[in-house]
Amino acid sequence: MLRALELRDFVIVERVSMELGAGFTVLTGETGAGKSILVDAIELAVGGRGDAMLVREGAERAEISAEFDVGEASSLLAWLAGQELQGDPGRVLLRRVIDRAGRSRCFINGHAATLAQLREAGERLVDIHGQHAHQSLLRAASQRELLDAQGATLALARETAELHRSWRRLEELAQEAQKNFAAREAEREELEARARELKKLAVREGEWAEVEARQKRLAHGSSLLAGAQSALEALAEAEGACLSQLSALATQLRGLASHDAQLAPIVELLASAQAQAGEAARELRHYASRVDLDPEALREAEARIESLHAAARKYRVRPEALHELLPQAETRLQEMALAVDPEALGREVAAARAKFQSAARKLSSQRKKAADALSRAVTAAMQQLAMAGGRFSVSLKELEEPGPTGAEEIEFEVASHPSLPLRPLAKVASGGELSRISLAIQLVAAKSSPVETLVFDEVDAGMGGAVAETIGKSLRRLGKECQVLCVTHLPQVAAQGDAQWSVTKSSGRKLGVEAACLDRQARVEEIARMLGGAASTARKHAVELLDAV
Secondary structure, eight states, X not given: OEEEEEEEEETTEEEEEEEOOSSEEEEEOSTTSSHHHHHHHHHXXXXXXXXXXXXXXXOSEEEEEEEEEOOTTOHHHHHHHHTTOOOSTTEEEEEEEEETTSOEEEEETTEEEOHHHHHHHHHTTEEEEOTTHHHHTTSHHHHHHHHHHHTTOHHHHHHHHHHHHHHHHHHHHHHHTTSOHHHHHHHHHHHHHHHHHHHHHTOOTTHHHHHHHHHHHHHTHHXXXXXXXXXXXXXXXXXXXXXXXXXXXXXXXXXXXXXXXXXXXXXXXXXXXXXXXXXXXXXXXXXXXXXXXXXXXXHHHHXXXXXXXXXXXXXXXXXXXXXXXXXXHHHHHHHHHHHHOHHHHHHHHHHHHHHHHHHHHHHHHHHHHHHHHHHHHHHHHHHTTTOTTOEEEEEEEEEEEEETTEEEXXXXXXXXXXXXXXXXXXXXXXXXXXXHHHHHHHHHHHHTOSSSEEEEESXXXXXXXXHHHHHHHHHHHHHTTSEEEEEOOOHHHHTTOSEEEEEEEOOSSSOOEEEEEXXXXXXXXXXXXXXXXXXXXXXXXXXXXXXXX
């Protein structure tokens, strides 16, 4: 769960630190006080999109840090170990820095990380439900993804899409086999010639760098050997060599050090220099014995470089990439061999289609079970949100021709009253009804979310009264299963929180945001403000709301 959040120079926040606990935490404050800025910060900390506009005016960079507690059995810890991003046991620290130029840096447990790594870690830690989530739920793709997430069929859906692409690719080859025969034969002959030449050339991955280094070493063998021998002579073998002079100096000063201890460190430095110089001399002898002056080896290296250069020019690639051409040519030749044999290609097409259809049928079966379960759960949730008798259904309409997304079209349908027929969610007229249905779906989806921290950003907008109290109780119950953070304007929701933070705009010379965790009395005052009306009556009602929890 999210244990701590710290913001520096983010939007209009100079500095805010929050220490959060388990259960249901509410964030309240005046409209425009900056509550949603905290949600934006969490989203950025877990890999959301960021730019220079997020840096506070006058600051050089914005920084967001989020500290999470994770269980020892969490799959995230295994993933972090595989990425070499481990930290303290049971703790994960995410940090994001965006500078004035819009450049972003990411850190996980103090290690530099990519944005993709930060996002992947974040997906395992936080699930954010925004106040405009109902807008995305109107899209067919979002409905399909939500159903697959609920039914744990996301992996199967991706596999089905991949099998569909493979089948269509083979079908294209089959169509290609019936036309452009002459052009295909010319391409085949060229590829076969290329493959023969590349096999004969036998280029290894990394060979270009190796042969270049060998050629340079052989070409400069004489100068390398002469330089090594000259250095060796100056160090150890000539009259008055460095080593002998260092030894004499060390001996002389060692004798004098008995008269003045301040010379002792200098004697130690000279002794160290003598040892280092001796080691250098030994290494030079070893190096000189291995310098290759083989003219034949040099000619062979230069010939190899020329042949690799020629092949690279011919096929218009860098010499370093030559080794990639043979596998590419062989793969294309295999595809063309199928195209030359229509019967073999037909069998391949039929087999690929059968694999796709099998996966699509399996996906359809699992989606139907998930659709039934989701329909029942959301319908039950609607009854608690002032939509008594309302119904929700996930409709699976079989397609004439299965596609990459499966064999059915998925559509969410609702009826807000028992007397009304089910209609597509996208055609629900009332914005308030749409918000409540969206919230019901999100509450159901959140219960099965694998992450431990759920964030709701004003998903209760436009609601009130008994519905607001029901929403608060639902979020409080959800908070017993995982950590829930909710930005709200509703006093009935705020009163249900296990903890409450108030977000206010600072009143200093510069615009800023402050956040404070409220005690019982402060909660009474804040909820009374949210209720409005006469101060004494509002306080009394606020106490009643808190006592009713």
